[in-house]
Amino acid sequence: MQTQRKRVVVTGMGHMSSIADNVDEFKEALFNKVCGIHPSEHYQPWFDGANASEVLREVIYEDLPAERAELLDKAALWAYKVGHEALKRADAASAELRAKTGLIIGISSAGTEAYMPILEENYEIFSLRKMVVSGSFASPSAIVSALLGLKGGFELVATACTASTNAIGMGFDQIQNGKNPAVLVIGTEPLYLPTFAGFYALHAMKRSPASPFSGEPGMSIGEGAGALMLEEYEHAVARGATIYAEIVSYATSGDAYHETAPDPRAEGAVQVMRSALNNAGLEPHDIQYINAHGTGTDANDRSETLAMKKVFPTIANIPVSSTKAYVGHNIGSAGIIELIACYLTLPEKKILPTLNFTVPRPTCDLNYVPNEFQAADVGVFMKNNYAFGGNNCCIISSTRSGIVPTTSYEPKRVGITGMGAVASAGHDIEEILDVVWSGKPSGRKVKLTGEVEESHSFAGLVDHPSVRNEVRRHLLGIFSPDVVETLGEREIWVHAVDDLDPRKYLRRFDERKANPICTFALLALTQALKGANRKIRRDGHDLGLVLGMAKGPRTTVETYMRSMIPEPTKVRTSEFPGALMNAIATFCSITEGIKGYNTTLATGNNAAFGALGYGYELIRQSLQPQVIVGGADERPTQFWSYLQAINDGLQLADRPEAYEVYGENGKGYLLGEGAGMLFLEDVNYARARGVPVLAEILGYGRACDASYFDRDAVEPRSESIATSIRQALDEAGIGIDEVDLVCGNSDGTALNNAAELGAIRAILGERVAQVPVVNYNGHFGNVESCSGMLNMIVVLEIMRRGEIPPIPHTKTFVANDIQFVTSLQRKQVRTALVLGATEGGNHYAYVLRAGA
Structure with a gap:
């Protein structure tokens, strides 16, 4: 029709x-x-x-x-x-x-x-x-x-x-x-x-x-x-x-x-x-x-x-x-x-x-x-x-207006036929899912403080007296003096992707042009291509690429910035294009020959979910038969992690075992690095190719709380999350009674826990104690651009296996009226609701239906 x-x-x-x-x-x-x-x-x-x-x-x-x-x-x-x-x-x-x-x-x-x-x-x-x-x-x-x-x-x-x-x-x-x-x-x-x-x-x-x-x-x-x-x-x-x-x-x-x-x-x-x-x-x-x-x-x-x-x-x-x-x-x-x-x-x-x-x-x-x-x-x-x-x-x-007649299109059903990921839990999907289901330690956590070379300190920023005094004045306006005094000694940990040999997984790889974030993105992308049984020959124009970035190519940006000091005219030209946010999509497109719709979003945390929404529209509106969507992050240097600690109100966990999502005694979150990618295509197109559909995206929602200047406000965030969920359910044409699983995406901080769980209560209503709620960020750390997508990948595997693995690490939960999954549950999940949010107050919700 x-x-x-x-x-x-x-x-x-x-x-x-x-x-x-x-x-x-x-x-x-x-x-x-x-x-x-x-x-x-x-x-x-x-x-x-x-x-x-x-x-x-x-x-x-x-x-x-x-x-x-x-x-x-x-x-x-x-x-x-x-x-x-x-x-x-x-x-x-x-x-x-x-x-x-x-x-x-x-x-x-x-x-x-x-x-x-x-x-x-x-x-x-x-x-x-x-x-x-x-x-x-x-x-x-x-x-x-x-x-x-x-x-x-x-x-x-x-x-x-x-x-x-x-x-x-x-x-x-x-x-x-x-x-x-x-x-x-x-x-x-x-x-x-x-x-x-x-x-x-x-x-x-x-x-x-x-x-x-x-x-x-x-x-x-x-x-x-x-x-x-x-x-x-x-x-x-x-x-x-x-x-x-x-x-x-x-x-x-x-x-x-x-x-x-x-x-x-x-x-x-x-x-x-x-x-x-x-x-x-x-x-x-x-x-x-x-x-x-x-x-x-x-x-x-x-x-x-x-x-x-x-x-x-x-x-x-x-x-x-x-x-x-x-x-x-x-x-x-x-x-x-x-x-x-x-x-x-x-x-x-x-x-x-x-x-x-x-x-x-x-x-x-x-x-x-x-x-x-x-x-x-x-x-x-x-x-x-x-x-x-x-x-x-x-x-x-x-x-x-009106001199050109409008065109029409046949709306397509949007399926997921391939997925790829790289994280601290593993270098490919199989390794990562094995960690999630087995409960093995999810990769190495690296302490950034004290392990970073002096050259990474971004021109000695925090050592300059004027800057140091400004930092101190600002922090004293927020935190107690004892917190300010110990900030310089604070340990910052990250879920790291270690011991990675890209050539083991990639048939085409130019290490001269590949910084960590490009490497992670390409690894996840090629896995998604392989899972979807898609080989690019001379038909790259039929495949689009939409990526979502949070901080982007941090190490390249820092190298480029440092090359300008003290003489901007001698800046390193080789780093300039690589410091742009769309450099990751460029690297992947050139390497694999992807020539279709090409867009990079830099909306921050869960930008990959923005990419997913746009990729969904490209398929739904018959603009592209196939699109790869996703995001990637590389570990921060000491300078960037220091700023993040300040910007988030020192809510970065100070020890690796302290990341307890929805935990009553949570000590903040850990950063992560890696990538997550999904291969989207028209369901009928996939079936004609003989490729299994892992799940169908029935609908999505997106809303903003517009409360950026009131970062402690829970109610606007919760209302915005609920609005995005209602939009997703409306487009899917289903009621909340058909949802078998909710996958949240809170980073584990008190504010985000309260906002997300408040919205889940408002939407589930009387079913709040019956519908399982999960969140797997504890396995990966907060891989900012694509934490929601990594969660979605786990949900896709839940649908395939008929098992729901537990939320990792959390011992005592912040709420007792919600059915947090604390041990392996055998349950056939047909319809799932997956959530994600940006640090700026943007909220996403997706409804997935298991593939036939």
């Missing part, structure tokens, strides 16, 4: 950049052809001849108290500013609407600003309070959802230069499910030293303003933010919203070619445009204008031009232009800023010019709309962006 796609329209916009502080100013600057690229005020002292498109004015944040703003970084502040403007223009003030509105933010360098005093050796302005609030990659989404009261669930997309374009596409696909009638999409990208140094060292930057497709090659880097309120058409009409534009379709792809360079054959770029056209039910001749990525670098401009020639037989008659000559390359916010520029100019029947255009470069021979606006009545246009790692994104849109 065919389902008609929902029409997704734009009902609000927000903008800030070097040339404008809001949408109206941006429109005026565009028509006045204002170029915001100038010699850089901030980076000239380090980089000779550096130019950039910088936000140099004082920025005003409406309705935001100054005392709160001072704890936020520009990434969050700018996201709040443009999000606030978009919601205001969308007339979306009602709490009821905001409670159902999702949030997706695209960014490349989040959680960076708090560390800049260290890199720039300006220790006196270091603020630990700012680091605690805004120092994690996932923090912008949590902060903005709390400030704007958005409770429909959030995600953070981290695919470098395609991040905001990717986020728009995710918002479009998310609305199709019906859980969110509206999604606020934001791209935000302040310009920080690590990003500037990386592009400068790659010799990608031009000393004069960028001139895409012409003259001397080179890019101009920029900063700014943009926001779009996406809304289901009927919902928008019903509330009388102004409609500015319509998103017609979207697609992504992966080159699987190189860490930084685009595929010179442009195969990934060709594929993504053709996929977007196919999703829209359009032909190449239906596109009347292309807003190109157009960075100005020789490699991009040649590859992009070739791709357009391959897709569009009549490309000579289609205007193509790049907005980057106005505001530079805004990295994570580039796509959304450029799309807003189209929405402001095309209704005036004008096509944006490519400014600074001189002599076309060899092979760049299209109509790039040089220097002056071209008059044209554009109905349907295409927006393209490309990123490091070969991540390609394409949006087809129109400023006239």
Whole structure:
């Protein structure tokens, strides 16, 4: 049975950049052809001849108290500013609407600003309070959802230069499910030293303003933010919203070619445009204008031009232009800023010019709309962006709602046919499950304190007097003096993956490019491929990859950061692309030849569950026949574990045996490292291949408590968890009476125990004492990105074996009204509810049905 796609329209916009502080100013600057690229005020002292498109004015944040703003970084502040403007223009003030509105933010360098005093050796302005609030990659989404009261669930997309374009596409696909009638999409990208140094060292930057497709090659880097309120058409009409534009379709792809360079054959770029056209039910001749990525670098401009020639037989008659000559390359916010520029100019029947255009470069021979606006009545246009790692994104849109008929799709049943994992309990699924069922000691716990080389101390941060005093002042405001005095002696332990020889398991493995997190991810991914009996030959475009990250490639990031001290111009270029959040997906895609939909989320704890939700939608909506989803983490260095201990209120367990999930006497949690992956595909597709379906995903839920600034609040968290469970049950079409098992995901701290168990009580009601409740984090440690997925893998095995192993280590439980599993139970589990949460207040719930 065919389902008609929902029409997704734009009902609000927000903008800030070097040339404008809001949408109206941006429109005026565009028509006045204002170029915001100038010699850089901030980076000239380090980089000779550096130019950039910088936000140099004082920025005003409406309705935001100054005392709160001072704890936020520009990434969050700018996201709040443009999000606030978009919601205001969308007339979306009602709490009821905001409670159902999702949030997706695209960014490349989040959680960076708090560390800049260290890199720039300006220790006196270091603020630990700012680091605690805004120092994690996932923090912008949590902060903005709390400030704007958005409770429909959030995600953070981290695919470098395609991040905001990717986020728009995710918002479009998310609305199709019906859980969110509206999604606020934001791209935000302040310009920080690590990003500037990386592009400068790659010799990608031009000393004069960028001139895409012409003259001397080179890019101009920029900063700014943009926001779009996406809304289901009927919902928008019903509330009388102004409609500015319509998103017609979207697609992504992966080159699987190189860490930084685009595929010179442009195969990934060709594929993504053709996929977007196919999703829209359009032909190449239906596109009347292309807003190109157009960075100005020789490699991009040649590859992009070739791709357009391959897709569009009549490309000579289609205007193509790049907005980057106005505001530079805004990295994570580039796509959304450029799309807003189209929405402001095309209704005036004008096509944006490519400014600074001189002599076309060899092979760049299209109509790039040089220097002056071209008059044209554009109905349907295409927006393209490309990123490091070969991540390609394409949006087809129109400023006239309804001129493109909606397409339909046959909803697919989403099955799990393969799984893979690496953890302290074992290097593959068999070893891990053997530990869970046998009760053997689950791997080695490593004490980080005192065992880490001095080179890992991140430029002696905690030894600098100004920083040490700031740390002490902050801690004394939270903890007693005796706790503060012993912090430096505190032991921090981690569930470690030790004695691993990747070549024993992997037929293709480049150890020169593989840091620990990439190795773990690839090991788990290849296991999932093997379990699903999927061999990639020349059909990698049929397989997508969606990964969720928490802290990402920590060791590479730290190595890259240290290489900037004391001379940023001598930064190690080999580490720059590897320090990006999407580097793990890039490594896996290149190694295995995965070329389908490709996205990296960096939503923090349980980001892999966000990846699972998006992978589910790609299969359900017939956008991909198969998708691998998952997450990975590597152990923290001493510096990062020290910060985590502070950020979590010293709730890291101080001895390895102290991790008791749901324990009355729990002493906190242990960190873990490893990876968890699932292979998803259409159930009928799997059966046609003769592959067993381990379980079917019947439905999922996602909700946000919007209480980031009140981290001790139990009730909002519990209500949000319950909301996500109800959504999952509603989509599954079942009642709670059909649930045979609940798998929680609390890290074992008192607050998270109370919130999760409160929601379980509220949902189970009278059945609270009959339904078994489990949580296996004690076997693995808190493998942040994928702890929920590792639990789900155990649940899949429970369904297969008809046995429920006990919760490990916990001796006395915090509640006596819940049926915690304390010994092996023989029980056939047909339907299971699996939970997960982020540290920022995002909550996930999944309903699984055992495979036939």
